[in-house]
């Protein structure tokens with residue numbers, strides 16, 4: 001079922017929670033609403049569900065205008081974080097609940113309800129727990145039951161609000177994979193809220209990045225990463241290092257004693273901010289033509305498959321320590337030691353020219369091999 005949202009806005013008293021926004025969700029798509037706390041994700045989800053009314057705008061499910069329809073008539077399934085199962089009902093009674101309270105005209109026969117509940121419990125792989133009560137289940141199992149309950153009425157739209165928020169990271173990961181395969185298998189349209197970027201990137205066909213009640217960007221995870229359209233999106237999707245670049249009128253962006261040589265093209269020859277991702281930087285023990293960014297190694301931390309190195313700029317200004325991520329292969333502990341002075345060499349970056357509202361310009365330094373570590377003894 002496709003969902004078409006047009007010019008939707010919402011105020012709570014004087015507060016504008018959603019500024020007029022539009023969004024088209026395709027049939028069978030899985031959409032992640034991602035943004036910081038208070039950006040309006042839950043409000044948008046609740047309006048799609050019919051649990052909240054918008055001040056302006058329309059919502060269509062397929063060709064059907066549902067803007068003024070009651071939540072029950074919209075036929076959506078919900079899963080919320082900690083969405084309480086009914087404590088006094090067994091698991092199978094919980095899953096059957098939505099079917100039992102249907103209008104008589106639409107309600108399936110008892111036999112059919114039993115079969116559907118059994119099938120759903122099989123799908124969520126918890127058939128063996130059918131006779132138990134919710135308090136006898138783990139958090140992850142409860143969320144799977146919530147999902148089975150939401151799917152019992154065969155909704156074409158499934159709405160999830162931080163569904164795995166309260167679970168530990170291993171269970172979260174498992175449930176994510178499992179939700180994605182269920183979504184693909186059953187073919188419903190899903191919209192879920194998260195403030196966890198990994199979750200959004202891993203699960204979504206497209207991610208809607210929100211801030212202050214606005215949609216900042218809607219794109220596939222790959223394109224969001226490749227072509228963030230604003231500093232907000234860039235900042236929100238992972239750690240970045242920022243170089244406050246002053247064009248010296250000749251060849252360099254400089255800041256104090258540091259410099260970076262951009263490309264020859266005139267579009268780069270302005271003041272602005274250069275954003276550099278942590279794994280798109282090499283470390284060297286000498287400056288070179290491309291850059292001279294001296295920095296002191298403050299910490300070295302192995303994290304899983306990578307080593308994170310934090311460096312404090314020396315002789316130039318930056319609000320934060322710079323972070324560089326290296327593979328263990330690239331990392332050589334003899335050369336990268338706490339307290340040592342090294343040179344940061346950006347391999348690629350995004351330039352936000354001052355005083356323009358253009359998308360950032362991507363640049364990569366072609367004369368260096370990616371991943372090269374340049375130590376000269």
Ligand SMILES: Nc1ncnc2c1ncn2[C@@H]1O[C@H](COP(=O)(O)OP(=O)(O)OP(=O)(O)O)[C@@H](O)[C@H]1O
Pocket residue numbers: 012015017035036037038039040041042043044193195
């Ligand atoms: N019923 C309400 N009355 C007044 N203000 C509200 C109400 N519901 C939400 N808001 C405000 O609207 C803004 C958006 O809230 P919303 O819950 O949609 O944000 P969110 O992005 O889902 O945040 P979080 O990740 O913290 O859940 C917030 O500033 C919130 O305080």
